[in-house]
Amino acid sequence: MNHYTQEEWLAYIQDELSEDRRTILEDHLYSCDQCLHVYLEQLNYVSDTLPMLSEEEQNVVPIETKKMPFYQHSIFHYTVAAAITFLLLTSGMFHSMIGFASNIEESTVQNREEAVSKNVMNKALSFLELIERKHKEEK
């Protein structure tokens, strides 16, 4: 069995490996006590020397738009859109929005709800586009 070096485990912990490599090391970790020991040692070393999960780090998780470089990523948009949709669906807004969708009043309840869901999703997406535009203008 091929074992891995301290440096490799360190790179694994610090997420510096390619996805393939990471999977290989992970698999090895499950089946090798010796490397698990090295890995835990490195993990200890890292958490002692780097403020990885300190309060400082947690405070950086931003509400302020200026500290959000990941803001432009589409996955982020999707997550926010899903979150907004979820909030709208669980709040009373979902029901009040049925009032806005009066032009589809004659369709079946099921169709109406589907259309309202799309409406909510569209609103969430245009809301995102709006803040993105504002964000770009601020630059």
Ligand SMILES: [Zn+2]
């Ligand atoms: Zn090993």
